[in-house]
Amino acid sequence: MKAVATVVMNRVRVPFGEYHRVGQGDIRKVIFQKGQFDCVRSVIRGISNPQTIWANPPEQIHYDIADWALSGNRLFTVGYSLWYFNPFKPTCPYTFPRNGTGSFQVRVGDHCFYNPTEKYAQT
Template sequence: MAFSDVELLARTILCEAGGEGDTGMKAVATVIMNRATVGYGEYGRVNNGLRDVLYQPGQFDCLRETIGGRYNPQNIYNMRPEQIHYDIANWAIAGNKIGTVAFSLWYYNPFSPNCRPNFPSDVGFFVIRIGNHCFYNPTEAYAQT
C-alpha cells in the first residue's frame, strides 16, 4: 500500500529528526518542502513534488532499505509516527517554515560539534545549527546545478 504524502512526510520527519524536538523536526520538514517547491537548480529540474524529492537517489538514508549492501533498519517502513509527526507534516505541507531555515535546501548531521562552512561543495553555505543538524542555504552557484 502506498503512503499518502502526509504519511510519507511524517515517517521521514520521525526517521530523520525524531530526536531533535519540535524545532528540529520542523526545520527538517522545511528543508524537504523547500526542495519540493524550489523552481531552479537540481531540485527544480528533477522534482514534481514531495515524492520525487524524497525518493531522489542518494538524498535521504531513511528512504533506503539498504545502504552499502546492508539492511538499513532506520527506514521509513519501520517508523511509527505519532500525532506530533503528522501535525508537523501537515504544517509543512501547508507552506509553513521555520524562519532561520526558510531558504535552506540541505541539512546533515556532522557527528561532531562543528558544521562545515560549505555544503555540498560550494553550492550551499552554513546558516544555523539546530540540534544535531547543520543547515545550508543555496549560493548563486546552486542555480547552475
C-alpha cells in the same frame, strides 16, 4: 523535525537548480530522489537500514509536522536551506555539499543547515 520538513518543502518550492529540475514541484519526487533521505533507503552502504519509514510507523507528531509543512509553514531560522547533515562535531563546515553549492545557515540541535549559493543555480 520541523527543520527537516522545512528543507523538504524548500526543495519542493525552489525555482531553479537540481531540485527544481528533478523534483518538478512534486513532494514524492523530492523525497524519493535517489540518495537524498536515508529514511526511504532500505539499504545504506550494503547494510540493511533499520530506520526506514516502513520499519517505524509514524506517530501523531509526525502527522502534525507533515500537516504543518504542507500548510505552508516553515522555520524561518532554517531559511531557504536545501541541505542538512549531522557533522558529529561541535562546528559546522561553511560549505556543503562538497561541490560548494550550499553555505552555512544555522545549526539546529546536532544538524547543520545550508542555503543554496549562486553555484547551485547551475546544477
